[in-house]
Amino acid sequence: MQENQYIAVQKSPAVHGNIAIQGSKNSALALVAAACLNDNVVHLKNVPDLRDFRLIEKMLAKVGIHTSREAEEFLVDARLATDYVLDFDITADFRASYYFIAPLLKKFKKVTLSYPGGDDFGSRPIDQHFKGMKKLGARIEPEGSHYTVYADNLVGTEFHFEVVTSGATINLMLIATLASGKTTFTNCATDPEVVDVANFLNLMGHHIVGAGTDTITITPNQNLHIHELKYTVIPDRLIAGSLLMLPGIVGGDVTITNAIPEHLASLLFALEDMGLEITRTSTGITSRKVGSINGMRLVTGMYPLFATDLQQPLTALMLYADTPSSVQDNVYYNRFSHVEELAKMGIHLGRQNNVAFIHGHHYRDLVADADVNCRDVRAGTCLLFAALGAEGETRLHDVKHLFRGYENLVGDLSSLGINIELRQEVEV
Known part of the structure; x- marks a missing residue:
């Protein structure tokens, strides 16, 4: 349905209000896969209702794994899995499909799936996944657009990540729970999502130490006490x-x-x-504008450094700063699809390799009656935010990318007083 919709935004008044943050998509994707490793029902709370999870439900149903939403819980029951081949079209459509390697290896000692897709903003190779799986004793056979992983006998090992990668850290942590003996990973990602998955695996009965640092040790428990689990996804x-x-x-x-x-x-x-007043309390975080906005020089990096996923939205704020800014993305060099779309609004950013330059005061240049395309969820966020200060109406197309990340984007922004509307595309 979202393929036939667009979002219309008009200049908005000052925002006021509270929003409860949904569960982390990146964490929940991995936790659903981790839940498939349990030999009883798992109840996950705070799983956002997004397109990727509906794809997962469809994909898992085809291999006999039951999932359902009941009230505020996402239920996973993998006890009756029947097949090791995951749907090629679905696994090619979202990147986190590789998390489901582990549960099917546990059941069938092999799994076949497509190479992962997802947002297109630069090369995101999965070589670290493959190297780590091979070190654990798996065999990987490429077959055109898909591949099969065989794992008759996984053995604990030591593996050093050549680059820091959250996806591979989580994926190999899941697979390492199937090995005999202890596994130690070094140069690991330290993201909160990694810690969230480790906490869940510990709840299952495994012994994982060091999540949140650059060294993680996994000691699998092959004699798990099988029981129903309840777990809440981080925000x-x-x-x-x-x-x-x-x-x-x-x-x-x-x-x-x-x-x-x-x-x-x-x-x-x-x-x-940049000049915002930030108040942290036991119940939330408040952001308030109290004066002018200052530009800044931003450099992204792996957690706990500034997240690449937030550089595009922050670029929108930089447009309204009184002084120049720059954004250097050291994680994904090509994550600048928003630059070309901003030009349609009269905003011309400079760019050299992986650095974008924002001179500030762009709100004076924003044009009305602009049509822009959301090429990925964070780029779409940048365009939407930039449009909030523009005179007239801005129309965002390809909003399916926005809805891959936000559960209730239009409703949440409307509740703050923003002039936003979801409309149907007109057939030409």
């Missing part, structure tokens, strides 16, 4: 961080609840440097 730090930028663009204040300030430390410092 989405990327959505929380994006919403906290809004007062800097249109004025006012926003309070987010169900967020963890420690997960947002680098962003909160950046927002304070």
Whole structure:
């Protein structure tokens, strides 16, 4: 349905209100896969209702794994899995499909799936996944657009990641729970999502130490006491961080609840440097505009450095700063699809390799009656936020990308007083 819709945004007044942050998509995707490793029902709370999870439900149903939503819980029951071949079209459509290697290896000692897809903003190879699986004793056979992993006898090992990668850290942590003996990973990603998955695996009965540091040790428990598990997904730090930028663009204040300030430390410092007043309490985080917005020099990196997923939304805030800014993305060099689309609104950013230059005061140049395309969820967020200060109407197309990340984007922004509307595309 979202393929036939677009979002219309008009210049918005100052925002005011509270928003409860949904569960982390990146964490929940891995936790659903981890739940498939349990030999009894798992109840996950705070799983966002997004397109990727509906794809997962369809994909898992085809191999006999039952999932359902009941009230506020996402239920997973993998006891009756019947096949090791995951749907090629579905696994090619979203990147996190590789998390489901582990549960099918546990059941069938092999799994076949497509190479992963997802947002297109640069090369994101899965060589670290393959190298780690081979070190654990798996065999991988490429077959055109898909591949098969065989794992008759996984054995604990030591593996050093050549680059810091959250996806591979989580994936290999899941697979290592199937090995005999202890596994130690070094140069690991330290993201909160890695810690969330480790906490769940420990709840299952495995012994994982060091998640959140660069060294993780997994000691599998092959004699698990099988029982129903209940677990709550952490809140989405990327959505929380994006919403906290809004007062800097249109004025006012926003309070987010169900967020963890420690997960947002680098962003909160950046927002304070740019002139926003940030208040942290036991129940939420409030962002308030109290004066002019300052430009800054931003450099992204792996957690706990500034997240690449937040550089595009923050670029929208930089457009409204009184002084110049620059954004250097050291994680994904080509994550600048928003630059070409901003030009349609009369905003011409400079770019050299992986650095974008924003001179500030762009709100004076924003043109009305612009049509722009959301090429990925964070680029779409940038365009939407930039449009909030534009005279006239901006129309965002390809909004399916936005809805891959936000559970209730239009409703949440409307509740803050933003002039936003979801409309049907007109057939030509």
